[in-house]
Amino acid sequence: MRIGRFILVLGAVCVALVPLTGATFYVQLVSKIMILAIFAMSLDLLVGSAGLVSLGHAAFFGVAGYGIALLSPKYQAASLWWTLPAVLIVSAALALIVGLLVLRTSGVYFIMVTLAFGQMLYYLFHDTKLGGGSDGIYLYVRPEPSIAGYRLFDLEKPVHFFYFVFVIMLGVYFLLKRILVSPFGHVLAGLRVNEQRMRSLGFPPIPYKLGAFVLAATLTGLAGYLSACQFGFVNPEMLSWHYSATVLMMLILGGVARLHGAILGAFAYVLLQELLASQALFGAIAKHWQLGMGVLIVLSVLLLPNGLASLFDQLSRVRPTQTSQ
Amino acid sequence: MNGWPSEFFIQLLNGIQYGLLLFLLASGLSLIFGIMGVLNLAHGSFYMVGAYLAFWLAREIGNLWLAIPIELAMVLLIGVILESTLFSRLYHRDHLQQVLLSFGLILIFEELRSILFGDDVHSVPVPPLLSASIPLTGTLSYPVYRLFISGACLVVAGLMYVVIQKTRIGMMIRAGSTNREMVQSLGINIKLIYRWVFAIGVTLAALAGLIAAPVSSVYPGMGSQILIICFVVVVVGGIGSIKGAMISALIIGIVDTLGQVVLPEFSGVAVYLLMAVILLWRPQGLFRVA
Numbered sequence: 001m002r003i004g005r006f007i008l009v010l011g012a013v014c015v016a017l018v019p020l021t022g023a024t025f026y027v028q029l030v031s032k033i034m035i036l037a038i039f040a041m042s043l044d045l046l047v048g049s050a051g052l053v054s055l056g057h058a059a060f061f062g063v064a065g066y067g068i069a070l071l072s073p074k075y076q077a078a079s080l081w082w083t084l085p086a087v088l089i090v091s092a093a094l095a096l097i098v099g100l101l102v103l104r105t106s107g108v109y110f111i112m113v114t115l116a117f118g119q120m121l122y123y124l125f126h127d128t129k130l131g132g133g134s135d136g137i138y139l140y141v142r143p144e145p146s147i148a149g150y151r152l153f154d155l156e157k158p159v160h161f162f163y164f165v166f167v168i169m170l171g172v173y174f175l176l177k178r179i180l181v182s183p184f185g186h187v188l189a190g191l192r193v194n195e196q197r198m199r200s201l202g203f204p205p206i207p208y209k210l211g212a213f214v215l216a217a218t219l220t221g222l223a224g225y226l227s228a229c230q231f232g233f234v235n236p237e238m239l240s241w242h243y244s245a246t247v248l249m250m251l252i253l254g255g256v257a258r259l260h261g262a263i264l265g266a267f268a269y270v271l272l273q274e275l276l277a278s279q280a281l282f283g284a285i286a287k288h289w290q291l292g293m294g295v296l297i298v299l300s301v302l303l304l305p306n307g308l309a310s311l312f313d314q315l316s317r318v319r320p321t322q323t324s325q
Numbered sequence: 326m327n328g329w330p331s332e333f334f335i336q337l338l339n340g341i342q343y344g345l346l347l348f349l350l351a352s353g354l355s356l357i358f359g360i361m362g363v364l365n366l367a368h369g370s371f372y373m374v375g376a377y378l379a380f381w382l383a384r385e386i387g388n389l390w391l392a393i394p395i396e397l398a399m400v401l402l403i404g405v406i407l408e409s410t411l412f413s414r415l416y417h418r419d420h421l422q423q424v425l426l427s428f429g430l431i432l433i434f435e436e437l438r439s440i441l442f443g444d445d446v447h448s449v450p451v452p453p454l455l456s457a458s459i460p461l462t463g464t465l466s467y468p469v470y471r472l473f474i475s476g477a478c479l480v481v482a483g484l485m486y487v488v489i490q491k492t493r494i495g496m497m498i499r500a501g502s503t504n505r506e507m508v509q510s511l512g513i514n515i516k517l518i519y520r521w522v523f524a525i526g527v528t529l530a531a532l533a534g535l536i537a538a539p540v541s542s543v544y545p546g547m548g549s550q551i552l553i554i555c556f557v558v559v560v561v562g563g564i565g566s567i568k569g570a571m572i573s574a575l576i577i578g579i580v581d582t583l584g585q586v587v588l589p590e591f592s593g594v595a596v597y598l599l600m601a602v603i604l605l606w607r608p609q610g611l612f613r614v615a
Contacts, residue, residue, distance in 0.1 A: 053421050101601055104608035108364050108420055109564070112556040113604065116597050119553050123593025241553070245366075245428045252425050291436035297429030301422050302414060 004312065008260055016166060019159045027158045028230070033270045034169045035226045040250045040262035041172055042219035047248070048257030049180055050212045051192030053111050055244045056118025059098075060091050060217040062239030063121065064224030066131045067091070069139045069234045077144035080155075084143070084225060091221025092214050099213035103206055115241050126236040136235025139228055155229055165226055169263070172219055176259055179215070188212055253300055255307025264308050272296065331462050336586050337579065342471050344578020345478035346533055350551060351558040351570045352485060353529035359564060360502040360522050363412055364420050366427035369552025370434040371527040374400065375534025376543045377442055380449045389452045393535065400531040404524030412523060413516070431549070444545050449538040474536050481532070486567065498522060554581070557600045563610025573611060 018030050039061060046052045067087040072078040102113045125131045142155040153160045179185050187208050190198045195205055228234050237243065246269075254265020275281065276289035285291075304310070354368045378399065382392035407430070415423050451470045458466040489495040501508045501515050509515045534547075541547070558577055562569030577596055584592040603611065 047421065053424065055424070101604060104604060105560075108358065109560060109609075111364065111420065111424065112560050113600075116553060116557050116560065116600055120594055120597030120601075123597070127593045128590050242549070245424075248421075249425060249428065252421065256421070288436045288440055290432045291440070294429045294432030294436065297432065298411065298426055301426045301429065302411070305418065305422060 007312070012170070016163075019162055024158050027162050029270070029274070031158070031162045031165050031230055032227075033266050034165045035223050035230065036247065036250060036270065037263040037266035038165075038169050038172050038226070039220055039223040039247050040254070040266050041176055041259050042216045042223070043247055043251055044256065044259060044262045045176055045179070045212055045216045045219070047251060049185060049192065050188045050209055052209065052213070053248070054114040054213075054216075055111050055241050055248065056098075056102075056114035056116070056121075057216070057220055057247065058241065058243035059118040059121040059239045060095060060220040061224035061227065061243065062125070062234070062236070063094060064088075064091050064221035065228035065234040065238050066125065066137075067221075068143065068225050068228045069137050070131065072139055072141065072143065075140060077141045080143040080145040084222075087225050088218050088221050091224070092218045095214045095217030096210070099210045099217075103209050103213065115244075118239060118241050118244060122236055122239040122241075125239060131234070131236075134236060136233060136237075139232045139234065142229050142232065161230065165230075168222065168226065172222070173259055173263070176219075180259075184208065184211065249297055253297075253304075253307055255309030255312075258307075258309045258313075260312075261307050261309035264312070268308055331465050335461070335465060335467055336582055338467060338475075339471065340579035340582035341575060342475045342578070343582055344575035345475050345482075346537055347551075347554060347558050347578055348571050348574035349478045349481060349533040350530050351555045351562070351574055352482070352567065353526040353533075354555050355559050355562075355564060355567075355570055356529075357523055357526040358559075360498060361412075361416060361519050363415065363523075364423050364427070365412075365527075366424055366552065367430040367434065368427075368527065368530050368555065369548035369550070370431050371400065371404075371530035371548075372534040372537075372551050373438065373543075373548035374403070374434060375531030376449075376538040376541070376547060377438060377534075378531070379535040379538040380447050380543045381442070383449055389449075389539075396535055397528055397532065400528045401524050404527040405520055407527075408520045408523040413519070416519075434548070435545070439545065442543075446542055446544040448542045451539040470539060474540065477536055478533075481529070482571070489567075494518075554596065557596055559610075561600055561603050561610055563612045566610070566612040569610055569612030 015030060015034075019027050021027075039057075043054065043057050046054055046057070064087045067090050068078070068083055071083050071086060098117050102110060102117060105113050126134050131137050142161075145152045145155070153164065155161050155164060180189075187198065187203050190201075190203070191205050191208060199205060224238065227238070250265035250269040251262050252265070253268055254263065255261030273289065273293060276292040277286050279286045282289075350368070350372060353371075354365065357363055357365050357368070375396065378396045379389065379392060382396055383389050386392055386395075411426060411430075412423075415426060451468075455470045455473050457469045459469060459472075460466045487495075489498060497508065497513050497518055501513075501518055505515055554577065558570060558574045561577065562571075562573035577599070580599055581592065581596050584595040588595065
């Protein structure tokens with residue numbers, strides 16, 4: 001595993017050096033990918049460790065985005081220090097209510113019920129005037145992190161925003177890593193493998209699953225907050241089940257139940273999408289990039305069921321034995 | 326508000342018609358899930374394929390009646406090909422992989438639709454034989470075609486019931502869903518049964534799209550929209566229960582249709598709210614088959 005860790009650190013350093021290229025396009029692209037990586041990691045807590053496949057997770061992403069857009073005054077910067085916690089609390093509270101309902105079901109029912117709840121919230125924002133209907137709303141000024149009138153950094157600058165997201169992504173990674181090896185994480189893993197046995201050992205499933213659901217939704221809310229800050233715009237599509245499925249796809253592509261798999265998947269998916277949609281490479285067909293993406297998804301399910309991270313695991317497992325021989 | 330009782334009656338009929346259409350779709354979804362354990366998200370795409378093929382064949386041939394057998398044969402073939410090349414490899418994997426495979430198929434179908442037919446809304450003409458309307462009051466009338474939709478759905482539902490409950494093949498299908506290995510060791514080719522059940526399940530979805538096309542017209546994203554409502558029908562009715570699917574499809578069809586008239590702003594939410602309430606009361610759906 002030492003080589004695996006070395007590659008991970010190397011990858012993180014490479015990402016951290018992206019702003020040195022000076023190309024704003026890449027800085028913004030990688031910021032977007034890192035936000036999606038946070039989303040995918042939080043989904044991994046549900047799918048990978050608790051075995052709960054949610055197709056409605058984007059709802060929390062979208063609600064958090066709408067949260068910051070609605071909380072901000074129109075032409076002034078809101079304070080980061082109170083809007084961020086407020087948005088996270090809203091996401092967590094919503095997840096608590098939704099979680100209590102959806103966790104009454106399991107298996108395929110859970111997939112369908114989370115999907116339906118996600119769509120309910122989608123239609124709530126799409127059909128009512130709550131957040132500008134189907135057009136969405138703008139966030140004109142990004143929130144400001146200032147202490148006693150002194151601005152620590154400026155989220156309007158792409159590079160500052162990049163490092164802000166980078167630090168948060170690493171924070172989420174280490175937090176989840178810690179949680180997975182904690183007793184709580186072990187109970188979740190136990191519930192995934194054999195719920196009956198865990199129950200007879202004295203662990204009631206619902207509180208643990210609910211805890212995971214709320215935590216995952218809160219971290220997804222964090223990603224949604226960051227995403228709204230990056231694009232300065234929110235619309236109902238952020239909540240749609242296509243978005244949930246896309247992030248789930250990133251997770252599978254990267255590899256479930258390994259946090260670095262989620263990050264790897266987010267990078268691979270978005271970079272592939274950029275590649276397929278590039279007019280320079282594919283000309284007029286680039287408009288139909290989803291066709292290529294669909295084919296790649298089907299192929300990856302058939303050929304790479306354990307994700308990219310499994311290739312990477314093999315790599316880090318093979319090398320030490322070679323050196324020891 | 327003079328004619329509101331007849332207005333209400335018309336909307337109720339529309340709701341029942343929509344509900345029966347949902348039943349046709351949901352029964353295909355639940356057939357595939359109940360028997361093979363495959364959650365096929367691309368089920369809605371077959372609804373879309375059915376509707377677009379109806380649009381295309383009606384334009385090329387000029388006759389919707391002639392288009393029906395051609396179209397059903399085409400979809401049946403697509404179903405057989407997809408099952409044998411893709412889905413048959415996933416029976417032993419978990420739902421996550423099936424969900425992703427079918428999500429990939431949704432993207433492929435949507436983009437093929439966009440390449441072949443563009444992103445515009447197209448209308449499909451109602452066949453001349455059924456284009457009449459039945460007058461109800463002086464100003465209101467009810468189109469015969471909508472009654473035809475309800476009738477066709479009921480006929481298909483009846484046929485399905487007879488095949489599954491009363492025939493030898495139906496017995497094999499039911500046995501196969503309970504114990505695959507046992508059925509196989511009795512000398513029945515379960516793989517062949519799976520292949521045809523899958524193909525017939527998706528053909529039912531395409532049939533729903535075909536007969537709905539003249540009423541709903543064909544438009545991008547029509548598959549995804551109806552897929553989610555189908556999920557609600559299956560969840561509310563209880564997986565594996567045909568009776569439950571029928572009753573919940575009718576409830577949801579009526580709630581959705583009347584909701585659009587009474588509370589247009591919240592009509593999208595109404596169905597999901599109903600589902601939430603029913604799940605609170607009965608987490609396994611209205612009619613759960615143990």
